[in-house]
Amino acid sequence: MKRSKIAGLGYYVPSRVVTNHDLVQIMNTTHEWIVERTGILERRYVSEEDKNYTMAAQASKTALERAGISPYELELIVYATLSPDYQFPGSGVLLQRELKCRTIPAIDIRAQCSGFVYALSVADQFIRTGMYQNALVVGSEIHSYGLDYSDYGRHIAVIFGDGAGAAVLKATDNLQEGILSTHLHSDGEFAEKLALLSPSFSCKPPRITEEMLSPGGSFYPVMDGPFVFKNATQRFCEVILEALQANQLRVEDIDLLVPHQANLRISQAIQKQLGLPDSKVFNNIQKYGNTTAASIPIALTEAWEAGNIKDGDLVCLAAFGSGFTWASALIRW
Ligand code: UT7
Numbered sequence: 001m002k003r004s005k006i007a008g009l010g011y012y013v014p015s016r017v018v019t020n021h022d023l024v025q026i027m028n029t030t031h032e033w034i035v036e037r038t039g040i041l042e043r044r045y046v047s048e049e050d051k052n053y054t055m056a057a058q059a060s061k062t063a064l065e066r067a068g069i070s071p072y073e074l075e076l077i078v079y080a081t082l083s084p085d086y087q088f089p090g091s092g093v094l095l096q097r098e099l100k101c102r103t104i105p106a107i108d109i110r111a112q113c114s115g116f117v118y119a120l121s122v123a124d125q126f127i128r129t130g131m132y133q134n135a136l137v138v139g140s141e142i143h144s145y146g147l148d149y150s151d152y153g154r155h156i157a158v159i160f161g162d163g164a165g166a167a168v169l170k171a172t173d174n175l176q177e178g179i180l181s182t183h184l185h186s187d188g189e190f191a192e193k194l195a196l197l198s199p200s201f202s203c204k205p206p207r208i209t210e211e212m213l214s215p216g217g218s219f220y221p222v223m224d225g226p227f228v229f230k231n232a233t234q235r236f237c238e239v240i241l242e243a244l245q246a247n248q249l250r251v252e253d254i255d256l257l258v259p260h261q262a263n264l265r266i267s268q269a270i271q272k273q274l275g276l277p278d279s280k281v282f283n284n285i286q287k288y289g290n291t292t293a294a295s296i297p298i299a300l301t302e303a304w305e306a307g308n309i310k311d312g313d314l315v316c317l318a319a320f321g322s323g324f325t326w327a328s329a330l331i332r333w
Helices: 022-025 031-038 052-067 091-099 112-128 188-193 225-246 264-274 292-305
Strands: 003-011 016-019 042-045 076-081 106-109 134-141 161-173 177-185 254-257 316-320 324-331
Touching: 003 106, 003 112, 003 292, 016 134, 016 225, 022 031, 042 134, 052 134, 052 161, 052 264, 052 292, 076 091, 076 112, 091 134, 106 112, 106 264, 112 225, 112 292, 112 316, 112 324, 134 264, 161 292, 161 324, 177 225, 177 316, 188 225, 225 264, 225 316, 254 264, 254 292, 292 316
Parallel strands: 076 106, 076 134, 254 316
Antiparallel strands: 003 161, 003 177, 016 042, 134 161, 177 324, 316 324
16 A cells, blocks of 8 residues: 655746736726735736646646656646636646646546645555555636626636646555545535526537527626635534544644645634634635636645745645535645
8 A cells, every 4th residue: 555745836926916906807896895805906817828637737847846746657637727728628637638647547636626636636546556666736717718807707716817737646665645635525405506697508409599609698707705605614624624634633733734725714714713823724726816726736835935834843724615516635744
């Protein structure tokens, strides 16, 4: 039996900074409302040269360099995104081509905000069983092109941002380190509470109508914000406690919690429920907004770069989002 260790981390965010004040110029909102309800000060939006898979490639190159392996040595790509470059094929193969990897498997994961933890878990299973020695796990998103900046979508438009993050996993024989366990859940009962319904293969021709494209139309994400918020705080705590219990660990054993950056108020509610001090919870939503599948690897990389993660630390990742899906991972660094 093997374990997977995170051997390298990287992230890429587009250079275009969009502050709350910039949003006020194009939509009906205020800096004060956004800060009070979400904690977000600014986010990044892609420029023309950025694509979902090119951002993923940038993040991956940093992670690979830090892990000391070349793209040619990679054995598996697991790619999480809710905003893929194409309807099909998935962005995983575009990343395989961009990085000039061998003809390795490229698996796309559709678990939205929980996508990175799901992807990490998938890669971990392949490494645990000895099938592969290393894997690239990526979360990448472009939200800015698909948001409804009218009053119908303003509660969603202000929270999302663009970016990518990546982790390289390597096999280790040391069972005391690496990914201790992952815990994945879903409940499709609430699938439409946070969703993007079009374009859809369930739509009869003509598959695209003027109505779909107009403000409030189904080409834009919908979200019952308060309902999602309530479920998120509950599920985040549940899945963190589940991970601790599975490893006979306690909340006090966590050295750093890196939650999916959904809303600063959600992170603060989880922190309060668990009784964790500020120093043990990493947040960067203030700078990047909610980048769904990319938010955990971006935050994890920044936490590592800032020296907030040392060898031997117990790091907990946790996520909740559209689906609903929710997930956690416990990692001994
Ligand atoms: O990523 C994982 C999944 N996503 C989440 O976890 C997000 C969970 N939900 C949330 O974070 C929050 O629900 C939001 C930040 C999205 C919204 O905050 P809220 O406190 O739940 O606001 P709300 O949607 O209930 O709206 C409250 C008021 C409404 O006005 P009235 O009806 O009270 O007059 C909205 O029209 O705020 C208004 N509003 C806004 N005002 C200014 C909604 N969006 C905006 C806006 N600017 N952008």
